[in-house]
Amino acid sequence: MEDLKDIFSPAPAEVPADKYEAGSVHWQSPSNIAIIKYWGKRPVQLPQNPSLSLTLTNARTETRLSYEPKDSDGMELEFFFDGEPAPRFRERVLHYLESVKTYLPFLERFRLTVQTVNSFPHSAGIASSASAMSALALCLCSMEDKLFGSLSDDSLFDKKASFLARLGSGSAARSIFGYAALWGQASRVPESSDLFAVSLEDRLHPVFKNFHDDILIVSADEKPVSSRAGHQLMDTNPYAPARYARAKQRLDKLLDALSAGDVARFGQIAEQEALELHGLMMTSEPPYLLMQPETVAIIERLRRYREREDIPVFFTLDAGPNVHLLYPEEVIADVRGFLQEELAPYLLNNTFIPDFVGEGPEEV
Numbered sequence: 001m002e003d004l005k006d007i008f009s010p011a012p013a014e015v016p017a018d019k020y021e022a023g024s025v026h027w028q029s030p031s032n033i034a035i036i037k038y039w040g041k042r043p044v045q046l047p048q049n050p051s052l053s054l055t056l057t058n059a060r061t062e063t064r065l066s067y068e069p070k071d072s073d074g075m076e077l078e079f080f081f082d083g084e085p086a087p088r089f090r091e092r093v094l095h096y097l098e099s100v101k102t103y104l105p106f107l108e109r110f111r112l113t114v115q116t117v118n119s120f121p122h123s124a125g126i127a128s129s130a131s132a133m134s135a136l137a138l139c140l141c142s143m144e145d146k147l148f149g150s151l152s153d154d155s156l157f158d159k160k161a162s163f164l165a166r167l168g169s170g171s172a173a174r175s176i177f178g179y180a181a182l183w184g185q186a187s188r189v190p191e192s193s194d195l196f197a198v199s200l201e202d203r204l205h206p207v208f209k210n211f212h213d214d215i216l217i218v219s220a221d222e223k224p225v226s227s228r229a230g231h232q233l234m235d236t237n238p239y240a241p242a243r244y245a246r247a248k249q250r251l252d253k254l255l256d257a258l259s260a261g262d263v264a265r266f267g268q269i270a271e272q273e274a275l276e277l278h279g280l281m282m283t284s285e286p287p288y289l290l291m292q293p294e295t296v297a298i299i300e301r302l303r304r305y306r307e308r309e310d311i312p313v314f315f316t317l318d319a320g321p322n323v324h325l326l327y328p329e330e331v332i333a334d335v336r337g338f339l340q341e342e343l344a345p346y347l348l349n350n351t352f353i354p355d356f357v358g359e360g361p362e363e364v
């Protein structure tokens, strides 16, 4: 509990005179793909069920936070996305910084500039809140540590970064940790918490440490229902209580599969969760669909291919129409052949993002 007190207790507002100078911090942080999905939350940004994700490598955000001393009151922020001012993102980040300033009161003593770049094309329609908010939270923790030396303990640093990332976007809490992360209290993992994610690296069989996730881009259109609205609709979804109970049961089974290296069981759970997530969308009031015809066609093709060739390749879906192909390294040649021969016609401009499980964020 001592650590908890440390992440809640605000950093000092008064900056030591010898540290009150311009500086910058710089992080890269990846996206993650949930296998057990977070869908439904309660205030403030707390999950209704624990979620578990694999941390990706190529789909990442690079963020530089620069700061210089100022005398005026209030939060001051300039925001650049891909080198251009981005007023909509600036509004969101400003709102976020206001919401976390009780933990980071020193932010108001500086003029802040955030410059951010995504490694993946924005035309791909890939949600980037996990990589973006985790990269920003890591920058905030680095800034705090530079000013006060208060986060020199790596595990405390990660915990606070995950806690702050969560307040920006729930799924971002999980991107702080490499390989695999769990966010939300789960009886099987004593250190788990609703407030921040924890690393599952030590509970992962080696087969999952370089697992592949090829992200097949089916559509880049803006989603008709945002994730924020989707979470909200869970509040009135009649199946919500059953959903939260099932997610908890599945988590236990997934933890066993992950430690045993049971790829088939892992894949079965990933697919159940993907379809259940979209089933929840279809049973919301009002109901909605994020899958496209191509999404369903790819799933059908994949299932037939798997049965025919006995190759362990599975799918999951995020809150959108794109399909994530999950498979172990040893079958990459087979899966890429199948992708080019059978799935290419369903992809937008033949686009897929080859991604895989990785070590997590990196300070630049």
Ligand code: 2P0
Residues within 6 Å of the ligand: 033, 034, 036, 037, 038, 039, 045, 051, 129, 130, 168, 169, 170, 171, 172, 227, 228, 231, 277, 317, 318, 319
């Ligand atoms: C997840 N998703 O576990 C689930 C599964 C999408 C599908 O969390 O409102 O952007 O910022 O907490 O994290 C997407 O929602 O939502 C999401 P907020 P977030 O990854």
